Amino acid sequence: MSNHNVPEDLQTEIQAIRDQYKERLVSDKSKLTSLLDGLSLTNAQQRANEIHLILHSISGSAGTFGFEKISKEARRIDEKLKEAASHSEQDTVIKLISNDVTHFCQLLDGTGVDNASSSSQSPSTDKTPRKSNPSRSAHEGEVWLIEENEQLAAQFSKQLVNFNFKINTVTLKEALKLADKGGWPDATIIDMDGHPFNAKEDFKTLFTTTEEAPKGLIMLSENDTFAQRIKAAKIRATSFLKKPVDLSKLISHLEAVVNKEKSAQPRVMLIDDDKELCSLMKLKLESQGVQVSILHDVRNIVSELNEFRPELLLLDMEMPEYSGIDIALLVRQNVQFESLPIVYLSAERNLDKQTEALLFDADDFLVKPISNERLISSIRSRVQRARNLEQLISKDGLTGLLKHATIKEHAERELMRARREESPISIVMLDIDYFKRVNDTYGHSTGDTVIASLAALLRHRFRQTDIVGRYGGEEFLVILPNTQEHDAVKIVDAIRIAFSEMQFLADNQTFCCTLSAGCVCSNDLPAQIDASELVEAADKALYASKKNGRNQVSTRQ
Incomplete structure (x- = not known):
């Protein structure tokens, strides 16, 4: 995102976060300097661990803010330190801390991070323009x-x-x-x-x-x-x-x-202990139409996941108290999040460690720093695949509508919502008239075409807030939240007329079909009625339409 392509307001926000990050680097330099004081064989291992956490964080974030040299040097020292510590080479550890970390602090001084208003370096850029006011085709729709x-x-x-x-x-x-x-x-x-x-x-x-x-x-x-x-x-x-x-x-x-x-914005939850990096990523992702929620307290993760319902979890691999693997396994312990895509975001470049991490219920491993363009592409592709999988699980293959069990669950949920909000909910049952005759005359393949065509008509004629499912065979169930019976009847009758005008082709012959429907509203039934009883009442109204000659919409008798 070169500066001439970035809106001025976004540049201002980015610069503000970058200034915060530079202040953070000043604080990190002070912490490193303190850890150098009084270094001895007895405390070398403990201080090496503390220094590792600081360097690891800097190596993963500095490049994103334009401090590539600092990022690379932090990574180099951190890898050397981990190697020496793993072999219990205390003398080498002390020498590394004394020499390399001292030089790193000098590098921080030379870069000018003490001057929080300095603009000597620019934040990491990418080619992705902001989408807060995206240009639309004049022929949209x-x-x-x-x-x-x-x-x-x-x-x-x-x-x-x-x-x-x-x-x-x-x-x-x-x-x-x-x-x-x-x-x-x-x-x-x-x-x-x-x-x-x-x-x-x-x-x-x-x-x-x-x-x-x-x-x-x-x-x-x-x-x-x-x-x-x-x-x-x-x-x-x-x-x-x-x-x-x-x-x-x-x-x-x-x-x-x-x-x-027109697909809904991807919802991403971000878990990372680096607050400035989180803020910058959130800003850039939201500018590209991604909804982002930053989880600040991991102890609240289950309730936050249930509240935000993310479609992807972006998870730092190494944090002070918990590892990314710890969090991923905790998330997977909850059945409702078994299929939630989890992507690790880490400065770890060791392929063996990346591979090991992916064995613990994660879907991908992205290495910091990462360009906004690559991150957006990865998020969108993962979310789209997750949506496709969810559709395969919950939706009927022929019609693309919700399956029998799923539409019944929605009916229960929407009825409870209607009671909480003290609003009406209408239920419609409908099916195709004389459908067996269609199958017997033109074959099951043509019958499938008729069913799929009606399903498509239902998807397009009902509102986005309405819920449509294939109840079984040629029978469909529709849930219309916040809708009175007379409004539901009006909508369904218009669909009935449109369906009767559709022409189907089979064996060089054209034919038409009709549908019958039954409609009931929760306001017209006892307050204690449950969803299954509401569906049963709609089914009885459908039966009345069939009994009275078909090709009509009936209400509760």
Whole structure:
């Protein structure tokens, strides 16, 4: 982050933390000087341990603040000291402390750390710009469809509008012109069989006129070959779908692309005894859209983890009272944190010790000092993999919705929350009418497409605060917090109409499906009712819809 790219307010905050760090180095020099006084064979080992803690901390943090020479020298002396101490060479230890540590204190003097306002060195920089006010594409929220076949384009547009996607059908020439002025949208669908693409061996040349390459690329083609897929990969397409395109698969890929752009900020808990380094890391990580919580008292770690719910734990390996391994094992003793990614952050460069540390329930080992760019990349990749794993565990493979057991847990949790807040909660049960007939007539593969399409529609039509799950087969359960019954019915009825208008293709035939739903609200039922009884009441309302002719929404009778 070179200074001309850093906002002035961020530069000021960084300089303030750096000045604090320089004051810390002055204090560390005084501690080292005191440890040199009265050094003898009887206290050499104890003082070597105290000096090690100081040097180890400096070696891991000084480079981050721009004191690379100090960092390297601290590491060199510390490694020599540890080597001598491990062989019980007391004379060598005393000589090292007397000579090397004395010279190190002189180095601190020569660097000017006594002058807290000095700017002789600059903090460690990186190339990552601040994202406090990130520039956004003028076409945010749009999906561009580059499709020459007007009939196919119209078909895609009609279907995708039902899922609340804002579709803009454009030619390649129009897309390049729009992107040059306002950037690319979150997602772009391109038919590779169209005229501008089918003869091209290298698609990269098509996008050289725009400042940045298109993002969220979804490529379509009848030609599902390695050569065609590698062409798509070379322009960094995230998805490749064979035509004719399965609507549910297209929706799924679009959701993955758009949600990646809108994904929640990673939550990171940082445990390190170096307060200035923690402050600087927090500042830089938050400037890149990462939520950071610094744990100051390790004794509160379980309650703090439960409160903040981090998606990654960034843990110093060596602290005065506890090692990183101690903390990692303590965290893993709690079942709810078994899958929490733990990354060690340490000045330790010995590969054998790094390997040993990773055996104790950690996922990665990053060596200090580390560039902000590398740290951000590591955090985002680890968090994304953890989110993907969590999705595999808690969500249904076909629909991407919560599984039966998970949605029931959410129902219990949300009902308890509603009671605490004295707010209403509505529960909706719905399923697809005559679904067995769909499977019998068109096959189970087509039936899966219908289920997946309804699931996608539910994800897009309900609010982000609503919770949707696949209850079983073609049946779905929806939880709508802070929602009265009449509002829930209105939302579900609009979804019912949209689903009835969707067209499905099987064996060159098009067909439509309908759904039935039952809706109940906690305010209309006894106060002592539990979540399972609320779900049962919604199921009875669904049965009433079925009994009264289907394709309708019923409430508690």
